[in-house]
Amino acid sequence: MSPLRFGVPTAAACAVVLAVAGGDATPAAAGDLSRGAAHYRLCAACHGDQGAGDPSRGAPAIAGLPPWYVEAQLKKFRAGQRGYTPGDDTGLQMRPMASALRTDEDVAGVAAYVASLPPTPHPATVTGDAARGQGLFAPCSACHGPDGRGNEALKGPQLAGQADWYLLAQLGKFKSGARGAHKDDATGAQMRAMASTLVDEQAMLDVVAYVRTLAPAGNAK
């Protein structure tokens, strides 16, 4: 057994053991930052120490995402409602990682920690017509807000500040059913319907180009 073989998983396992043995039995309703930081070490392998993401691994930027959204997505991955579709390579990668978080408190902790990370700007990687995209964004703004800063009540996460390649990939997944097609994924179903209004690749590129012009709200709430 080389150290490589068990290095990071063991560290993660130790973190789990320490978190459990630490006796912080009070459920972390708002998400325990220190517990989240310990678990985040596993996430950092792809999403980076600061949650800035890594396009070469298909890992999106997650720094500063609202905690309720991160928590909801992690729970979908754990429940097999996201990242279960054949061909969804990055989703299939994320599902086992999310399953490494054993309890709801772990999930809440990681969500709180991710939300506390400072968002970073992303270079443009796709080209589209932002002016045309503004028109196409109208239906999106109902849930994600006219400024793309999200709306927790409607379960619409902030889009402003997210890397364009990731937004494009997710629109593609919603359209193909690789994301949001699970029978228990209500918000995914909503998003699938909305994504289908973007009729072709160009429409997706345009709307993504428009979202790129929107300024993020800093650490979203």
Next chain:
Amino acid sequence: MLEWLIPAASTSADEIDWLFTLIFWTVGFWFLVAQGILFGFIVKFRRRPGVRSQYIAGESKDEKRWISWPHYVVIACDVVLIAGAIAVWRDVKQVIPTPDETIRVIAQQWAWTFVHPGPDRRLDTPDDVVTVNELHVRNDTTYAFELSSLDVVHSFSIPVFRLKQDAVPGRVITGWFRPTKTGTFDIACAEMCGLGHALMPAVLHIESPEAHAAWLGDRTTVAAATSGSRS
């Protein structure tokens, strides 16, 4: 004998277990004989008052035969074991019988995708059934599998089949199995493939032909219902 620890659910498993048993008893018998002689000599030639130890050069014939005779026996046993191993290797790995069905197994970080041939029992037709982390096979049916990897080296391991085959990026590796027992068993990745290596287990369902047909029926209905909404 391995069945005490883990069920054997394929024809290859029976052969490999037979080989395992042969090796176990052959080696085990000589191990016990050798240990018996060793401890017997320790007792027999223990220190006694008035008896001096002797220096033995091991040059006379009646001394050397304590080495050479066991040596011949070991070689004879080796020949038996190697002959058995070659026969099993040939059956398990080298000769792929004509399959009733072929499945495709695609490994990736960190999931298994299985392409089942569907009711028509042929791959690359519209009724193929694709699943993630879930393999369904008919009992008493000969399967060939085409194993590939999308990213790094994985190893397709089904302990109840005694099957373990590396999946190598850029290659399609063919193997086979014939299930002999219905039930639900583990599939694991047996090659360190990254952070999620331990988190990529899959489930093998060996079903009676009726149960398998029922599962296929369910799947095709779902596929038919959702295929319209895919773009």
